[in-house]
Amino acid sequence: MQDENNGVEESSLIIQEPSKLERLEANLTRARTFIRNLELNFTQTLRVNKEENEYIPQGDVYNNASAFHKSYLMMEKMFKIFVYKEGELPMFHGGPCKNIYTTEGRFIQQMEIDTKFRTYDPDKAHVYFLPFSITKMVQYLYVPDSHDCNAIKQVVVDYVTVITNKHQYWNRSLGADHFMLSCHDWGPMASSFVPDLYKNSIRVLCNANTSEGFDPSKDASLPEINLVTGELNNVIGGPPPYDRSILAFFAGKLHGHIRLILLEHWQNKDEDLQVYETLPKGVSYNEVMKKSKYCLCPSGFEVASPRVVEAIYAECVPVLISIDYIPPFSDVLNWDSFAVQVPVRDIPNLKKILMEIPEDRYLRMQKRLKHVQRHFILNTPPKRYDVFHMILHSVWLRRLNVQISDQ
Template sequence: MDTKECSKNRAWPYSKLPWLTPPLIFIFISFTSISPTDSSRFLNNHDTNTSNYTNSSSFKGNHHRILPSFPNKKQSNLQRIEAGLAQARAAIKKAASMAANQSIDDPDYVPSGSVYRNPNSFHRSYLEMENRFKIFVYEEGDPPIFHSAPCYGILGLEGIFINDIEISRFRTHDPEKAHVYFLPFSIITLINYVYVVGSHDWNHMYNAVRDYIKVINQKYSYWNRSSGVDHFMFACHDWGPEISRSVPYLYKNSIRALCNANTSEGFKLSRDVSIPEIYLPHGTTAGLLGGPSPSKRTTLVFFSGGVHGYIREVLLKHWENKTEDGVKVQKYLPKGDDYNQQVRKSKYCICASGWEVASPRMVEALYMGCVPVLVKDNYAKPFSDVLNWDTFSVDIPSKNIPQLKDILMAIPQRKYIMLQKNGVQVRKHFVVNLPPKRYDVFHMMLHSIWLRRLDIHIRDMNNES
């Protein structure tokens, strides 16, 4: 695959969308009954006596909301999908209560250890996803705004995901068989082709997304059927969350897979998906993976980066160019120093927010065996439904930046070695493979979307009358 161009050179049968029209007025009529639950609580079986799905607060006293069986009536496609999801939930719940030595055999990998909140439930959920999950990608829309994005650089994961999902075995071309529906617009290309630099006018980008939703809404029934809750968008660019506000149901109901996963700016843990920001200078992970053992890391903590946002200002104010006890915090590296070599020499690597919470330094640290020190307020960590970040990273609130050295020095050597070892184990879930491999970052992102779909229930009102 050409890492600088992810489009498949397809012959697009649909005409270009009506661009840059005035804001559209949508009238949505809901035909669904939706009851989201806490996917982390469900997946990890914190309540083993009763199914979280049927026992959520929105179901109590409203048992008519649960999809009933219809022994004398043919089930609709949606009812069959919901029945299959119910079976998956039951299997995951059963696995969550199994002993560790009862895990399922897997030729590639069997999740185990403290890095997982519940390895058995994650494994079963992953296998259920592989066996069941189907994604419909709307064909409408022409490249470069749709179905295409760059696959390299700090935002390259957006293009890689769009490319991979369109050729993935999880894709179905039959919308009646789909669990979720992907809206394949790219925030990066939307900005590159629609936004007028320096204008500070976002209306053209808003209108492009509104028009796209209107087109698929007029052609298909699925958006209105669920009020958008089984639809998802994917964005690595910082502007993704704001552009999603252009359509109220996209912002309030749909699954938003975002690098900029800031809970203080509307990111919802129960509905949205945090995806890692990964810097791929050449579109691949070549030269980024691996590092020396803990005993060969001589620097206590390392950071190098410009002043982007308040947190970095505070960090550099307190620690720039101080070398006490192995602290190496610099705005820019001296000429001749290699950034990756500095990461590999360090025990801990500071992953500080910039203007936004997302930063590729977190994954860079994991790639090279450095324990990530997350200095990020209001950040939703990627894959936290499954992964126990406390076992392979260190959280330091921005208010504690002055105590950075003391906090790290107080961590016992035995604990540091365990953090580092766990980081090496969990690294596989953040690796970008071309093509994707099981349990890698592409499949982990899909699994997070799968969990969100497990947490909703859609009624087929037309078939229940």
């Protein structure tokens, strides 16, 4: 009897080995603890990085530079992404590398060739990327002016169905450790065709509109970058503040009610506030931007505007005029330190608001633009802390908010 009891007792002490997912989640838990609670030896880190000419996040452009630095280093050390192989070109595994959808295409294509963060072993992945391009779907499937999105809906639904039937990973989290990325205005709508994708997954969107279901705790705002030629030639940089004679500048087509209000109040009304629907012949958009202290960035029909990044590139302080818009990388960047946010109701007072900003504050904001530029630059190949890595960091932060179990 004793031997039998001992046998029972011994069998009850058998410890089951943790699953691959449990080990992965345990590592993420340690990362959360490190980022939130523990101190990083910044004296040693600063010394090492200065020797290597590496960038150290510091200053008021960040909500918490220390936390960002720790989080970024942990991301570099451990973050792994699995890219589903299913799907054929052109609507999968590629995208546009020019025009206002540049960010979407460049990210999708970079993930195809990435060797640092991409893993080909799905059991080692922290997140799973759905490599479809909404921009390409619209190009190939949408009949202009038809208002019929059924073909796009069918592709998105079918793709997720294939993933769920072929792989175990979507089903165990209901998509919470999966992400999609889209700079097209229809990105949010396309995600809504699959309820779990809309509700649970990380959606990286240019159209980061909280009134349309964008949730900053799980979704990430994507900067809209318009590279006409696909290159950054002569785009980055601008003259110093004392060589900027124009108070504020905007040029853009009538596109949504915010721009309508802006044009009604300021078009051809004031030399200090140069607001145009169409630029005069022979006038360079980029040159006027570089002569301006402030660049007005009103939302169009959708909340995002490529003018935000254009202003940052030109070192012209962005003036965000929008409703329900979450600017890119807001969980890391302190937008109030290098940009001005003006409510739509205050458009009639724009000149007064900008004129009342003290000169020393403007100079600090303009200086910080040079500091923050690196986070919005599309490098080929990517460099540390650039826009590709900032997008990954946004996904990394949101994955840290999720805990997945085998049950």
